[in-house]
Amino acid sequence: MTQTETHRQTATQEGPAAHDGLVLQEAPRGGPGLPQERRLVTEVPGPRSRALAARRSAAVSHAVGSSMPFYAAAAGGGVVVDVDGNSFIDLGSGIAVTSVGASAPRVVEAVGEQVAQFTHTCFMVTPYDGYVAVAEALNEITPGDFEKRTALFTSGAEAVENAVKIARAHTGRTGVVVFDHAYHGRTNLTMAMTAKNMPYKEGFGPFATDVHRAPLSYPFRDGVDLEGNPVDGPAAAARAIAVIEKQVGASNVACVVVEPVQGEGGFIVPAEGFLPALLEWAHDNGIVFVADEVQSGFARTGAMFACEHEGIVPDLVTTAKGIAGGLPLSGVTGRAEIMDAPVVGGLGGTYGGNPVACAAALAALATVREDGLLERATALGELMTTRLRALAARDPRVGDVRGRGAMMAVELVEPGTHVPDAALAGRVAKEAAQRGVMVLTCGTFGNVLRFLPSLAMGDELLSEAFDVLDEVFAGAAA
Numbered sequence: 001m002t003q004t005e006t007h008r009q010t011a012t013q014e015g016p017a018a019h020d021g022l023v024l025q026e027a028p029r030g031g032p033g034l035p036q037e038r039r040l041v042t043e044v045p046g047p048r049s050r051a052l053a054a055r056r057s058a059a060v061s062h063a064v065g066s067s068m069p070f071y072a073a074a075a076g077g078g079v080v081v082d083v084d085g086n087s088f089i090d091l092g093s094g095i096a097v098t099s100v101g102a103s104a105p106r107v108v109e110a111v112g113e114q115v116a117q118f119t120h121t122c123f124m125v126t127p128y129d130g131y132v133a134v135a136e137a138l139n140e141i142t143p144g145d146f147e148k149r150t151a152l153f154t155s156g157a158e159a160v161e162n163a164v165k166i167a168r169a170h171t172g173r174t175g176v177v178v179f180d181h182a183y184h185g186r187t188n189l190t191m192a193m194t195a196k197n198m199p200y201k202e203g204f205g206p207f208a209t210d211v212h213r214a215p216l217s218y219p220f221r222d223g224v225d226l227e228g229n230p231v232d233g234p235a236a237a238a239r240a241i242a243v244i245e246k247q248v249g250a251s252n253v254a255c256v257v258v259e260p261v262q263g264e265g266g267f268i269v270p271a272e273g274f275l276p277a278l279l280e281w282a283h284d285n286g287i288v289f290v291a292d293e294v295q296s297g298f299a300r301t302g303a304m305f306a307c308e309h310e311g312i313v314p315d316l317v318t319t320a321k322g323i324a325g326g327l328p329l330s331g332v333t334g335r336a337e338i339m340d341a342p343v344v345g346g347l348g349g350t351y352g353g354n355p356v357a358c359a360a361a362l363a364a365l366a367t368v369r370e371d372g373l374l375e376r377a378t379a380l381g382e383l384m385t386t387r388l389r390a391l392a393a394r395d396p397r398v399g400d401v402r403g404r405g406a407m408m409a410v411e412l413v414e415p416g417t418h419v420p421d422a423a424l425a426g427r428v429a430k431e432a433a434q435r436g437v438m439v440l441t442c443g444t445f446g447n448v449l450r451f452l453p454s455l456a457m458g459d460e461l462l463s464e465a466f467d468v469l470d471e472v473f474a475g476a477a478a
């Protein structure tokens with residue numbers, strides 16, 4: 001008997017009582033009270049999800065995709081419950097967003113209070129304290145012991161765009177350097193900065209100009225140099241710098257934008273020394289160094305920001321995703337003299353630093369601090385590393401295990417080669433979902449499985465998710 005069957009048999013009658021059209025009469029209540037369990041009561045997707053999919057197909061642009069075939073009814077901690085009453089262990093956290101847990105209690109409370117107080121005034125019209133408090137907090141928690149400023153926005157892409165605007169205003173230069181495999185968003189400028197064409201850029205050009213791509217440090221795929229030496233971090237940085245100097249010219253570059261651990265590109269951790277060498281070169285040449293910590297930041301890697309693992313202090317840091325426990329908020333934080341360079345009124349946006357999102361961010365930060373989530377990220381990372389290394393030791397299709405803290409991944413390949421196996425990654429993710437575990441794929445080659453559990457998840461639930469993954473890898477479907 002498979003675990004799926006076991007879980008179906010032992011499933012409780014919680015969840016929807018009857019299939020009454022599409023309205024869920026007894027929707028489970030999200031938040032902390034939601035049982036932290038994997039529980040399957042229907043096939044996946046179940047009938048309600050299938051009915052919603054049919055409605056969606058007629059109503060929602062087919063250009064918007066979804067990884068999972070089921071529809072959410074509630075979420076809490078590290079689980080998502082669907083409209084059919086199935087409870088899934090969530091290893092994706094809405095793409096690294098619900099790091100403090102879905103509907104985390106402090107976030108729910110703070111949002112409720114703020115909504116009752118005021119939902120919006122527009123900080124550019126009538127400012128409010130929450131925005132200032134989030135700016136103070138980001139100035140405090142980002143690396144660097146110097147005077148800082150913060151500007152708040154709504155999405156990660158917006159934060160990245162604004163970092164570029166600020167760097168251009170500060171330097172009077174226009175060139176932007178980004179890296180292979182980078183992902184920075186889907187707006188016009190950030191599409192130009194994002195490496196992968198399909199599906200992010202296909203048919204959407206022309207793209208913003210003066211964006212230049214340099215080679216990244218990608219330890220699993222870097223191989224050896226002309227003399228047969230492994231391309232270590234400093235060598236990879238020298239390779240990138242040579243490309244920039246030859247193809248752009250350092251004096252034309254306003255900023256270098258880099259993800260300290262690449263997210264969508266495949267959870268690539270650059271070799272040690274790559275980021276420090278790049279930073280030093282940027283500073284020698286008057287270039288603003290921007291760490292895009294949208295995915296890797298805010299406790300995810302066991303440090304507040306991933307660049308701390310290499311001890312580097314960026315000039316600007318972009319944040320989003322995890323910072324507000326699920327509400328849309330993003331920011332650019334950095335050196336005061338750079339942040340203050342644009343003209344007054346040059347930065348902003350109707351919703352930037354929305355008061356509800358700011359209240360959520362302050363509550364999320366309190367949760368990280370008071371619940372010891374930095375330590376939890378490290379502990380979850382150790383658990384995942386142990387499980388993934390054991391999997392890699394017995395399954396040659398797992399070519400690489402990498403990541404930092406609770407931002408882990410495996411790169412899947414044809415055994416004994418580096419040939420990407422995207423089909424396998426897709427099959428594993430699909431089969432895992434059918435067994436009650438949500439896993440996301442990523443990577444330029446689509447062959448990476450990434451693991452981003454909520455930092456509020458307990459060891460037992462996480463271990464159960466990896467038991468399921470082991471079964472999936474061992475099973476015929478994989």
Ligand SMILES: Cc1ncc(COP(=O)(O)O)c(C=O)c1O
Pocket residue numbers: 095154155156157158160183184185186259263264292293294295296320321
């Ligand atoms: C590193 C990085 N930068 C920017 C973005 C864009 O963020 P958003 O989707 O909120 O615009 C993402 C999103 O995945 C990201 O991972």
